[in-house]
Amino acid sequence: MHRVIQWSGGIGSWATAELVVREHPDDEVTLLFADVLIEDSDLYLFNADASERLGIPITRVCDGRPPFELFMDRRFLGNARIAPCSRALKQLPCRRWLGDHLDPASTVLYVGLEPSELRRVPGIVDGWKPWSVEFPLLHHTSVTKDDLLDWCRASGLTPPRLYRLGFSHNNCGGLCVRGGQAHWHRTLREFPDRFQWYEQQEQRFRAEHGNVAILKRQHCGRTSPLPLQQLRAEAGMAGVHPGALVDEGDFARYMRVLGLGERPRDRRRRLAVAR
Template sequence: MMRHVVQFSGGIGSWVAAQRVAAEHGTDRLTLLFADTLVEDDDLYRFNRDATAQLGVDLTVVCDGRTPFEVFADVRFLGNARIAPCSYWLKQKPCRDWLTAHADPRTTIVYVGIDSSERHRIPGIQRGWAPWRVRFPMAEPPFLTQEQMLQAARALGVRPPRLYEQGYRHNNCGGSCVRAGQRQWLHHLRTHPDRFLRAEHEENRLRAELGDVAILKRRRHGVTRPLPLAELRRRAQAA
């Protein structure tokens, strides 16, 4: 009998993916696998509790034990939109270790909640999870917008994570995702200035050790340079 393992991130896409897997295969052999980065928004954990209760499936939690900035310090590399070591150490590796210990690739399918707009990522994800088979329920019809996914949760009595209501596109790392661009970090400064300042402090600590590096980049006159969060904040406040 097949085991079905959903990479359950706390985002709305992985929630809808879990709903589709449960509708197709039931919940007896369904695992919701969540990798905790230890910097998530408090409401993500509330959402996970409500969502798993609605499905009637316990949440399986894995955790490296470090935060993203602790990983950056350990590997001596500050994550950015292009390369984010935190994704590997805090999400991919703990989940893969769990799969190695508990899930036979011959009788297990892994599900990832990316949607049809991210089809270009599918080959890389499939290679990364080999030898486990990977499916992408949200990249298959019927295709849903994010708002339709949020409405689907509300219709089942599950309140969506508050970061979506606050204008974020993703519910990860409490909004302090190093893969985000300047627009989200400016929004983060307005919405959660305490978290922005915490990230700024951690970035400054790494800059003192690693040199002129930054999460963000700026491009002027054809030249790309690091854009520290402190400078982004000063520019925003001056404006």
């Protein structure tokens, strides 16, 4: 049996990989990682560290577009209710790789849902058919995220820094469009340059497609868009000085300035891991 971990660079997928390797030491295991290109650079460092510890290389797939490029192509702005990036940039590249390399009859997928995410199971199981999916962490009902982070540290690994900064998930460098207002307030405090980058992209999208926004606000039973620019203004936060940013046309350099994307040294370490 071939066992495929849906590897996100988060603590749940790491813990899932550890459990699967322990339970099935003789089976082939793949760490399947869909790169959306704007992950925090520390996530890629964690990928390299964890991959070395497990002795299993990261199998990277990538659509080639960051989320906002997808939103512009689709003319639809991702938000907490509907995020096309999850399917287009993660699920579809992974599904293509699975279809090209493995047989559903002899493959099990593993997703690192934590006990607090039980409600997501039916949708994930249905969405990955004909592949079978298992959720090892759900068998440990008393385990919390703090427990997983402690386990990670006890294993000799440094957990991804977004957890230390108070983010509940280690994805999209704190720029996940599924996050609510509290999430984006945290991004504004911890990464004001990243926040402004997304604010600028959202403003460009609004200029072309009208009064839409990543966030929504409810007041007196009515829902209205809440642009990031407005959220920042209401928080009393000034924008990042333009000199702190660079020309977005050089995407790789822009990512380095914002602390996003895989650094060359982490890429070399990732590629050096062999079975």
